[in-house]
Amino acid sequence: MTSPHTPGLVAGRLDAEEIALNFADLHPAYDPHEAAVAADRCYFCHDAPCVTACPTDIDIPLFVRQISTGQPEAAAQTIFEQNILGGMCARVCPTETLCEEACVREAAEGKPVEIGRLQRFATDSAMARQGHPFLRGETTGKSIGVIGSGPAGLACAHRLAMKGHAVTIYEARERPGGLNEFGLAAYKTTEDFAAREIDWLLGIGGITVAYGKTFGDNIDLPALQQEHDAVFLGVGLSDVNALDLPGFDLSGVRNAVDFIAELRQADDKTSIPVGRDVVVIGGGMTAIDAAVQSRLLGAANVTLAYRRGRDAMGASGFEQDLAAKHGVRLMTNATPVAVHGHGAVQEIELEHTQAANGTLQATGERFRVPADQVLLAIGQTLTQDAGLTTERGKIAVTGPGRTSLAGVWAGGDCTLGEDLTVVAVAEGRDAAEDIHAALS
Template sequence: MTDLRKSGIAAGRLDHETLLTNFADLHAPLDPHEAAVAADRCYFCHDAPCITACPTAIDIPLFIRQIATGQPEAAAQTIFEQNILGGMCARVCPTETLCEEACVREAAEGKPVEIGRLQRHATDTRMAQQGHPFTRAALSGKRVAVVGAGPAGLACAHRLAMKGHDVVILEARAKPGGLNEFGIAAYKSTDDFAAREVEWLLGIGGISIEYGKALGGAITLEGLRAEYDAVFLGMGLGAVNGLPVDGADKDGVADAVDFIADLRQASDLATLPVGRNVVVIGGGMTAIDAAVQSKLLGAESVTVAYRRSQAQMGASRYEQDLATSKGVRLLTDVMPKAIHGNGAVREIELEYTAEVDGRLQGTGETLRLPADQVFRAIGQKLAVLDGLDLANGKIAINGAGRTSVPGVWAGGDCTPGEDLTVVAVAEGRDAAEDIDAALRG
């Protein structure tokens, strides 16, 4: 816990009105006329590259044509059939490196069809109406345990419920949503959308959630296998990589994921403390989200320090440009060497890096930056989990999420692959289809 008396970290750097403006919706929703104009730009390609680029394989030309012909509800149905969390994915997907990058308009004009905003228009329209878009099949009498109420677990649970199975989700936290609720920048998911989307998803019926239930201790994999007909693991990555430098234990050094979670759950952003001089270590989306939100909370100087080049950053160029537009400095080819201060952080010492024979190493040249708050955003790892084969520190899977243990499937961030919400949804959905086939013999 940071001792605020010994650091430059403080709450209330900005007034409420400014904070509301800073954390407003990053992209305003399209109104019906704007959606019609945006949809009219689509070529409705027969062999559409945007579909291939979408991890959930949504028929994008079809849903855009449905919007263009005044049928946003039908468009939403097209989306939800492939991606039941299409509302959140429309807000947080890096469309600039997925469907919109593949768009023919992008190749021809450098300006793609606004697929993400059109998807949001359709899904928001349908979610505002009464009733759930899917009904359950005849009950199968089978029960499935889903560990984790994040994107993968929710997508798996919904598809299983739709197939007629009963699902119990075991969630370690006190709220569902996983990354969507706790790990995404607040300006990407406003008006408590993540929680509202989960409530809407559960409207299909057949899904219950038990909170404060984490795998480990009293809840074991063997116990779940004995109690349920199948098990799906979608608990994400629970542990955070440490920062192996002197001074990493000083007041003011914290995990970026915890900072983002605290911000997302804060009822009043003016009560959230932030430093004057903030340094974020890392180059992925979490690093960018932590850096931008630090600036929006009133930090005077925010720097993202990444050990490789800007082109090698995990965050997309769009997100990098968003950060710089908010006043965040991107400092590349540097790695942390030490954190200085008497009890609390006062400076961070960085060492310049270079690739030699394909390996990254320090050059011996250093620089120091003033810092009263340092966030670690250098990746997460799987918490200790016995009995399952691993691959690169994650749960090894084959086919549609099958693990090395019979009757156990997995998907999302706890398995190899890209750590994206849309990928987690696809893996949860596909695992559910495979579980259904297995349960029906």
């Protein structure tokens, strides 16, 4: 794939004022009165289905009641005890398919308690204070190496620091955060929230971050095991799946994850080139984020092409509707077969598909869509497994993240399970508890 700065791509399709408006907060924060009104809708269920639906097991009725009684910082403490990245999860979790879908109000009225926005209100209130909500435990003399500073690695490191262990996080990039910093749509985490949350999290002390350390390159597992009493792998999925089809090496074709990362790190979004006719290949959250942001940058026509039906898309119904609302054309049962152009992409050729006998089959019916930019969001894969047992292309674990190698744990996107921030946090937290028990 070639550089994004190719013919057909234009920066500054919209002026700075319109860009700022387009990339405003997707879910604006509640003010205190709005939060109180929203909290009063909660039934405070005893056996709350919303808690069962939360991967981090936050006591949702308790924190909502604390908000309703004017104690947002106490509510935040309830949240942080289970999910130290509760601020980010409040912004980016698909609450509509997790806690809010399970809400009794949703079943009764079709309008759940807005748990995500209430969680944000509480966590933002607490983070605005000086100081960290947890004290570091008495020093144990034990050292743990954490590979990757994404949600799983950060959650693991924080919980271990709470227990009094010394933690070193090894991060390949120049900034921490992983998916939260580089992989989410800019309108989901505004005002540099990811970086501010990490600074706040590291306030507990006992955690050192070493940058420019790439697993399998300038650091390896045997060396880390020699240096530390335990190792946690939160390496994510950094390799992008290849699409070996004619024309996919033309200028204007690139990975959606790189496009999103460039946009997230840009000080000036008007500097990001975007095509007039953009086609995104994929059906997950990354595909939606790339498609919507292309429109927000000023692309005239954006098509999201997915090889299966809409009900099979990895993106939630809310995300699909968000794309449609922003003028993205959702084209299902269409798979790419070639890209056409002279040096740079001009068209993408697709073929209709259909499900038959439980398998996806090509119909032979092909068509072309104009495109001067093609963004590939077809999934990512594990860079390297360091000889650990793998399953379906990911590191195999048992219980709270135990790998096939003694003294090594793993969690987050590099292991099996849903690739969600909140799931990664839960896995990092639970692995830390198991590491602490093993070292004790």
